[in-house]
Every structure is written in C-alpha cells, then in structure tokens.
Amino acid sequence: MGYHFDFSDLWGYREVFLKGIWLTAVLTVVGCGLGISVGIAGAASRQYGPKWLRVIVGTYVELMRNTPFIVQLFFIFFGLPGMGVKLGEVTAAIIAMVINLGAYSTEIIRAGLASTPKGQIEAGETLALSGSQIFRHVVLIPALKRIWPALSSQCVIVMLGSAVCSQISAEELTFAANFIASRNFRNFEVYFITTIIYLGLAIGLRQVFRLIGRYVLGAR
Amino acid sequence: MKRRVILSAALSFAALLPLLHAGAARADTLADIKKAGTLKVAVPQDYPPFGSVGGDMKPLGYDIDMAAAIARDLGVKLELVPVTSANRIPYLTTHKVDLVISSLGKTPEREKVLDFSSAYAPYFNGVFGIPEEKVSKAEDLAGKTIGVTRGTLEDLELTKIAPPSTTIKRFEDNNGTISAFLSGQVTLVGIGNVVAASIVAKHPPKKPETKFLIKDSPCYVGMNKGEPALMTAVNASIAKAKQAGTLNQMSQKWLGVPLPASI
Numbered sequence: 001m002g003y004h005f006d007f008s009d010l011w012g013y014r015e016v017f018l019k020g021i022w023l024t025a026v027l028t029v030v031g032c033g034l035g036i037s038v039g040i041a042g043a044a045s046r047q048y049g050p051k052w053l054r055v056i057v058g059t060y061v062e063l064m065r066n067t068p069f070i071v072q073l074f075f076i077f078f079g080l081p082g083m084g085v086k087l088g089e090v091t092a093a094i095i096a097m098v099i100n101l102g103a104y105s106t107e108i109i110r111a112g113l114a115s116t117p118k119g120q121i122e123a124g125e126t127l128a129l130s131g132s133q134i135f136r137h138v139v140l141i142p143a144l145k146r147i148w149p150a151l152s153s154q155c156v157i158v159m160l161g162s163a164v165c166s167q168i169s170a171e172e173l174t175f176a177a178n179f180i181a182s183r184n185f186r187n188f189e190v191y192f193i194t195t196i197i198y199l200g201l202a203i204g205l206r207q208v209f210r211l212i213g214r215y216v217l218g219a220r
Numbered sequence: 221m222k223r224r225v226i227l228s229a230a231l232s233f234a235a236l237l238p239l240l241h242a243g244a245a246r247a248d249t250l251a252d253i254k255k256a257g258t259l260k261v262a263v264p265q266d267y268p269p270f271g272s273v274g275g276d277m278k279p280l281g282y283d284i285d286m287a288a289a290i291a292r293d294l295g296v297k298l299e300l301v302p303v304t305s306a307n308r309i310p311y312l313t314t315h316k317v318d319l320v321i322s323s324l325g326k327t328p329e330r331e332k333v334l335d336f337s338s339a340y341a342p343y344f345n346g347v348f349g350i351p352e353e354k355v356s357k358a359e360d361l362a363g364k365t366i367g368v369t370r371g372t373l374e375d376l377e378l379t380k381i382a383p384p385s386t387t388i389k390r391f392e393d394n395n396g397t398i399s400a401f402l403s404g405q406v407t408l409v410g411i412g413n414v415v416a417a418s419i420v421a422k423h424p425p426k427k428p429e430t431k432f433l434i435k436d437s438p439c440y441v442g443m444n445k446g447e448p449a450l451m452t453a454v455n456a457s458i459a460k461a462k463q464a465g466t467l468n469q470m471s472q473k474w475l476g477v478p479l480p481a482s483i
Contacts, residue, residue, distance in 0.1 A: 074399075077403075077405065078399045078400070078402075078403045078405070079403070081403040081404045081405060082403060086404060086405065089389070089405075166392070167391075167392055167396065168391075168396075169367070169389035169390055169391055169396075169400070175390070178370060178392070179370065179390065182370050182371030182375075183371070183376075
C-alpha cells in the first residue's frame, strides 16, 4: 500500500464537479418528474384503456424493459439523426431517461391501480363522484401511496443510471469525474469523491421522495 | 562445476568477439543488401492503415507499400519483418532489419540512436470537418461545437487554444467521436489523421476535410547511423515516389486524403 492520497489537486476542479452535480440533478428532477407522469398515463391506459391502447402501451413497456439503457441512449443520440431528428446531448439524455423510467413506472403504478379493492370504487360512485374524481382521489392517490417505496427506488436507479449519459458527452457528474481523471490522473481520489457525492445525492433523493410521500400523498 | 560454467561463458564470449568486431566494422549496409539480394524491413502489423494483416494473411498498408517501392528501386527482394512499436528500434540497432518503416516519428531521443530519411507519410492531429464549416485556425472555432476524444492530445490542446465560446464535446473513445461526426451530432472533430482516415473509409455522406493542424509529426524511414550510401538510396527512392505521384496515390488509398504539401 504505497499509495499517497492527494486531494489538494482536486480543489482546482471544484467548478467542474459542481457543474456535473448540477446537470445530474437537473437530469434526475426532469427525468423523474416526466417519467412518473408517463408512468401514470401508461398505467391508466394499460389498466382501463381500450384494447388497442393496451397493446400499444404493453409493446412500449416490453420494448423498454428488455433493452439496455445505454442502447436506448445511443439510439436516440447517434441513431435518430439518421432519420433527421437531431437532438442535443442533454435533450437526448432526458428523453432516454423519461422513456426508460416511463416504462418501469407504468408497471409499478399499474400494480398499485390493480390492487385497488372494487368496493372502494363503488363507494366513490355511491358518493356521486365523477369518473375523474374517482380516478384521482379514490384510485390513483391511494395506489401511489402503496407503491411509493418501489417508485422511489426506481427513481434512484434512474438517477444513478444517468452516469451513462457521459457517453454521449453530456457533462454530468460522471463526465466531470472522467474529465478530471484524464487531466490529473488522480483516479483514486476522483472516484472516491464521486462515489461519496453519488451516495449523498441518492440519500437526498430518497428524503425528497419520503417528504413528498408524507405531505403530498399523506402516507403514514 | 562452477568453474566450468565460467570457462564456457568466457570461451563463448571470446568466440563472439570477431562477430562483434565485424558488426562494428560493417559500414555499408547497402552493399550487403545488394549482395544478399533482399531488403529486410520492419513493418507494423497491428496499426492500420499503416500496417495490418489482410484476409489472406499477407501484410498490407501504407508502410508496406513504401517498403515495396524502396525494394523495387534497389532491385532486390523484399522481406517484411513484423514488429511492434516497442521493439521496432531494437530490431534495427541489432541489425535484424535494414530499415524501419513503421510510422516512425522523429524525436530527439530517437535521433541519438538512428538516422531518419526524408518524410514519406503524413501523420498529424488536426481539426477536421465538413466542407461547409469555414475554419482555418483556432480563433475560427469561436461559437462552434467540436467533438474530441476525452484525454487525447487533441482534447488537451484544443482546451488550451480554442476561444472560450467554443463548445468542446468530449466522447469516451474514438468510436464515440467518429459516431458523433457520422451522425451529424458534430460537424467538426479534433482527431488524428489516422482516425480521420477510418471515417473516410466508412464513406460518409459528408467527408471530413482537414481544417488546420494541431500537431504535425510525419513518418520517416529509420536506419542505423553512419550509412550514407543507404540514406542516399532511400531518399532517392522517396523523392522519386513523390515526383511520380506514387506517394500521393498511397495517401489517397490508405488515408483518404491527398498528400499534404509539407511532405
């Protein structure tokens, strides 16, 4: 063990780190927000929609859940320009994260919707609530409450998965780490710090989800 | 027992002495080549497009073509000796080969142990781009986006010399940078001319043109020191190939670009 840790060199790169953390946070917040919205729409369509819509959403879910994230990302960034759709690296990263999380959260939320007791919906009807009121207050929010822990875990996975976006030159946290390591060759120190930052971000994200669960959904 | 080992070692060393002496005295490799009727050349076999092994297991590439041209001019048979970038100079200094034609660049350290002919192939890092991009120097990159491979010489240099308004997109490896160019995600790339050649080889709708040089390090034929006759013959052969347009054809064939004026 003759390795000498030297973190002093990294201080000069703090702005690169901060920029990386910022983009990772933006990717995560936008990706998760839109991804969960897609998931709610997808779950409702697959659970209550007409047959043709169920087939379309089902195909989308299976396509996304059975292909690697990095391939989806490359398809969007390197593949789509061939069809004339040219997207910047941040846009491509967000779209990839949204469609990926959208598919997974469709299934997670659908599990919540499917486990709604029939009597609960009938109770809503008895109270003369409209269809959309029943869906929102009687079905969706209790369903989200039930699957909230699973959904927050999936969002943490997506946040950590955003590391892959460095491959298409999106300058998020992993890009920052690779960038610094290729400049000062202090790999151990760089990835040590990066690991701690990711850990902090993941714990922070779980806290945010816990607070949303408690104050917005009224869980526990 | 021990004494016998020492004795035999001393004896074999004594037996080698005349050989060493002969090696030092041999000054005219060119005469030896003509006498033997073969020119032994160290060439790369793992470095396309300069030297690689084809489907028929025969070596091919820019360096192999150059070696063949020199052997033809000397009127001797060519014997190719595959080497790696690490052992190509030892092969020369121990007289296992007569010439090194192995995308060899000139450095002060190398000039101490061997002599270099005139340049026969371009080798440089530069900014390449589609014809529509009007860029001829680093300042012209202002406000533009350029793709590079992270941590390469091009990345480090462009980070220094490009104006602050330039967006440098850094990809993980050459394949990422090549894909970004081919898919149109970037219209300018900072790469080596060998990498640019591999883009041209894919016949993209828009070929990368050389915009400006970042660092120039052309390839030379290497030979042992103190071989004036061989040096003259090799330089004459390179000059002939340049004049006849053979070098330009080789550059077009293997690198996909015309021979630059600097060679």
